[in-house]
Amino acid sequence: MKCARLGKRLGTLALALLAGGGLPAWGKSGWDELNMPRGVTNVSTRIYALHMMAFWVCVGIAAVVFGVMIWSLIFHRKSRGAVPDVSLTHSTKVEIVWTIVPVLILVSMAIPAARLLVRINNNTDSQLSIRVTGFQWGWRYQYVGSNVSVISKLSESSTAASMMHSGISATSVPHYLLSVDHPIVVPVGEKIRLLITSIDVIHSWWVPDLGVKRDAIPGFINQASFTIAPNKTGTYRGQCTELCGRGHAYMPIVVRAVSPAAFQAWLKQQSALDKEAAAGAPATGVTSS
Amino acid sequence: MAESHDIAVHAEHDQKPHGWRRWVFATNHKDIGTMYLIAAGTMFLIGGLAAMAIRAQLFKSGMKLFDPAMFNSLTTMHGLIMIFGAIMPSWVGLANWMIPMQIGAPDMALPRLNNLSFWILPFAFTLMIASFFVPGGAVAGGWTMYPPLMQQFGDSFPMLIFAIHLMGISSILGAINVIVTIMNLRAPGMSLLRMPLFVWTWLITAYLLIAVMPVLAGAVTMQLTDHFFGTSFFNAAGGGDPVLFLHVFWFFGHPEVYILILPAFGVISEIIPTFSRKPLFGYEAMVYATASIAFLSFIVWGHHMFTVGMPVAAQLFFMLSTMLIAVPTGVKVFNWTATMWRGSLSFEPPMLFAIAFLFLFSIGGFSGLMLALVPSDYQYHGTYFVVAHFHYVLVPGAVFAIFGAVYYWLPKWCGRMYDMRLAKWHFWLSVIFVNVLFFPQHFLGLAGMPRRIPDYAPQFTDWNMVSSIGGFIFGASQALFPYIVWKCVRSGKPVEANSPWEGAHGLEWELPSPAPYHSWTTPPSAAVLAHGAEH
Structure with missing residues (x-):
């Protein structure tokens, strides 16, 4: 069965390559497995566009350079009686051209990249700040300006399945290795700033759909920000991307994006729960997903 | 031709020591080059076995062949072994063999230093590999050894650092030897821009x-003093800076x-x-x-x-x-x-590897260009896209060039020709399956799979499986290489001419095959030099 699926996949790929960029023809799920997600923030969409631009530039250069090589390989072979043109050892004109043209191409790529870079690193005017602290192995989130704090670790079902000799199939667990006990909740349409650090080793907070990856480093507070498009409520998943020890693969990130009103309600509820927990017995607290 | 004849006469007065002394006390650039290449081949095998273990663990989501800590040790040691144990010593071995022959010198300039720089390596490699067997296992913080994670490992940590020091000393001595040789032992007329x-x-x-x-x-x-002597270079709690x-x-x-x-x-x-x-x-x-x-x-x-x-x-x-x-x-x-x-053009095995290098190294270059764009890099960083990128430049890049070099110069080294048919098999299996192995890793990285993880979400299974299958076949087909070399050295068809390659120029092809023990005992004449340096 596995083999059949594999064969199908390879077939899809071959078809896709033949179609030569006929993207609409691809099933959405097929494309998702091959390429970077467009994501749900302005930044992630622009990163996607930059990535695709760079990709097509590379494809274009490859077509020309590989084309010339392949031409030589076919037509300039000894077995076809090709006679070497030994006088062809340098040409200042050609050499200047193939130095200048790449520079121009590079400049045309560097300009949009630099613009976007400056835009991404603008972390001012945020409406909500969240302190993100990485630890071995999970994430702690503190909503600045409220007493709400969420400790987010790998979900119980994934943890159980990930154990040696668990006997639980990975596919039977929903969102295996990409689900947590307590996800964080954020409002859509608001600029959210993350203040990222770590208490032990270096981690890296990454959610591809948000277009945010930033290292969590002990002794440093890094910033990153994102604004989820107002119509993009949903659940976005990511993982730690800096090797942080035995549990590196087991500290995912889950962000639930909800409407601002729903967010305020959640925050109030959390705040009450946390107060209760602080006053009373150790409660398990927050909602699970 | 008179030139070559003289050399052939000299060859009978090699005065090479016999038995183990020839190798332990080696000062001859060819003997030392051979030892480097054998050591590198051995490390390539060990690093390759680690890679096979990694690809087996990543065959599908939920696979549990190794504990995650062991998996991290495997990725760490795979990287260190391949970089410091396989590729770098291969290049030093080739430098030893070829530089004196190519510049018209009898040997490397500093033969005893040469001996030392090789013989440090077996100790360094032993230390590094032995660290797998100490309590806590081998270092598992990645070949980049970032603190503070690096500080969390046991006895393997100082062992690795000492091994790195040894390998560093070996590399520096080797590099000094190369520079001194090139600067001082070039034949008269071999100006820098004729090399x-x-x-x-x-x-x-x-x-x-x-x-x-x-x-x-x-x-x-x-890092060592942070760990054992209370300094805080990289320890934020002590005022240091991991970055x-x-x-x-x-x-x-x-x-x-x-x-x-x-x-x-x-x-x-x-x-x-x-x-x-x-x-x-x-x-x-x-x-x-x-x-x-x-x-x-x-x-x-x-x-x-x-x-x-x-x-x-x-x-x-x-x-x-x-x-x-x-x-x-x-x-x-x-x-x-x-x-x-x-x-x-003709397509003998060295040329095949060189052409594959041109195409596949360029692909690694393209992904490198994409990685250079910072905003895109925010998405690529730390994912399999990076793994695909650097494996494209290092495997069909550096490793294919090493194969190409051996297939190119082996007839000169041993005076025998290898089995071309088998070498072409080696090439085609390598070039096909290196792509099956690494190309899908671009997709995995873009789709969001981080690197250095022992287990992953089920949606990444398909391409990991393809990659692993490619890896197993690529790995297995490398067994052909030592066999081809062994067969050639033992019983290859003797090469009569100085050069088995019609279009080859360079001083090494002016020497008889196999090359005499002390390459150029007298400097090549101007005529030989002119014939050899026809570029």
Whole structure:
């Protein structure tokens, strides 16, 4: 069965390559497995566009350079009686051209990249700040300006399945290795700033759909920000991307994006729960997903 | 021809020691080169077995062959073994064999130093591999050894650092030897700008080694004192700075990448003209491009750490300097292409590997260019896209160039021809399955799979399976290589002519086959030099 699926996949790929960029023809799920997600923030969409631009530039250069090589390989072979043109050892004109043209191409790529870079690193005017602290192995989130704090670790079902000799199939667990006990909740349409650090080793907070990856480093507070498009409520998943020890693969990130009103309600509820927990017995607290 | 005859007479007075003394007390560049290549081959096997274990663990989601800590040890040791144990010693071995022959010298300039720099290595490798068997297992913090994670490992931590010190000393001594040899032992008339490209690229590589190996030694020593002597270079709690290590490490790390690939550029620049039957296009441009790449390699280290939170200006600088490397690298690729253009091509195994290098190294270059764009790098960083990128430049890049070099020069070394049919099998299996192995890793990275994880979400299974199958077949087909070499040395068909390759030029092809023990006991005459250096 596995083999059949594999064969199908390879077939899809071959078809896709033949179609030569006929993207609409691809099933959405097929494309998702091959390429970077467009994501749900302005930044992630622009990163996607930059990535695709760079990709097509590379494809274009490859077509020309590989084309010339392949031409030589076919037509300039000894077995076809090709006679070497030994006088062809340098040409200042050609050499200047193939130095200048790449520079121009590079400049045309560097300009949009630099613009976007400056835009991404603008972390001012945020409406909500969240302190993100990485630890071995999970994430702690503190909503600045409220007493709400969420400790987010790998979900119980994934943890159980990930154990040696668990006997639980990975596919039977929903969102295996990409689900947590307590996800964080954020409002859509608001600029959210993350203040990222770590208490032990270096981690890296990454959610591809948000277009945010930033290292969590002990002794440093890094910033990153994102604004989820107002119509993009949903659940976005990511993982730690800096090797942080035995549990590196087991500290995912889950962000639930909800409407601002729903967010305020959640925050109030959390705040009450946390107060209760602080006053009373150790409660398990927050909602699970 | 009279020249060669004289040498053949000399060959009978080799006075080489026999038995184990020949190897332990070796001072001959060929013997030492052979030992380097055998050591590198052994490490390639061990590092390859680690890679097979990694690909087995990643065969599907939920696979549990190894504990995650063991898996991290495997990835760490795979990286260290392949870089320091397999590729670097291969290049030193080839330098030992070829540089004296190519510049018209009898041997390396500092033969005893040469012996020392080789014999340090077995001890270094033993220490490194033995660290698998100490309590807590081998270091599992990645070959980049970032603190504070690196500080969490047990006895293997000082063992690895000591091994790195040893390998660093070996590399520095080897590099000094290469520089002294090239600067002092060139035959009369062999001016710098007449040297073969392999000699040129190695000269530049040797300077890179001397410049950066001490930096690595310093970085790991600071980790050592942090761990055992209470310093806080990289410990934030003591006022130190973990990011400092990243900067110092990558100041070493990026030139290190070019240490692995520049000699490959040299080899490719030897092979392509031979089998195109045409001189190398733009020889001087090639030399200057290599030097530019080496210079730029010192000012691009920040591109390995775009997500650590450097100031925007710094990120911009590193992006632009990194993109700039595409220019001299492009010049090299264009020159190789122009060398083939209107040539008379034939496809013996060395040429096949060189052509595969051209295409596949370029693919690694393209993904490198994409990685240079900081905003995109925020998405690529730390994922399988990066793994695909550097494996494309190092496996079909550096490793294929090493295979190409051995298939090119082996008939000269042992005076026998290898089994071409088997070597072509080796080539085709390698070139097909290296792509099955690494190309899908681009997809995995883009779709969101981080690197260095022992287990992953089920949606990544398909491409991991393809990659693993490619890996197993690629790995298994490498068994052909030692067999082909062994068979050639034992019972290959003798090569009568000085050169088995119709289009080969260079002093090494003016020597008889097999090359005499003390390569050029008398400097080649001007006529031989002119014949050899027809580029």
